Amino acid sequence: ALRAKVQRVVQGDANTEFFHMIANGKHRKKRIFQLEQDEGTIVGQENLKLYITEFYKQLFGP
Known part of the structure; x- marks a missing residue:
């Protein structure tokens, strides 16, 4: 290799x-370029960062 x-x-x-x-x-x-969710497709680095951050805050707490 x-x-x-x-x-x-x-x-x-x-x-x-x-x-x-x-x-x-x-x-x-x-x-990661986009995420497909029930709410729709999340596109763009800033939007992805916000969505992922919120997702884990909800999952684990603040």
Whole structure:
């Protein structure tokens, strides 16, 4: 597995578009873009932060 990672970095040096596609793909996997709820779809980072914060405050208390 380590060799594959090293190979990607080496290929990335020769082809920065390839390297950025790998990096952006990893970043995208870890990000939440929207939540589907009964009330509707929550979109936007600020809205998501507010909704998630309120959800856990209700769940665990202040």
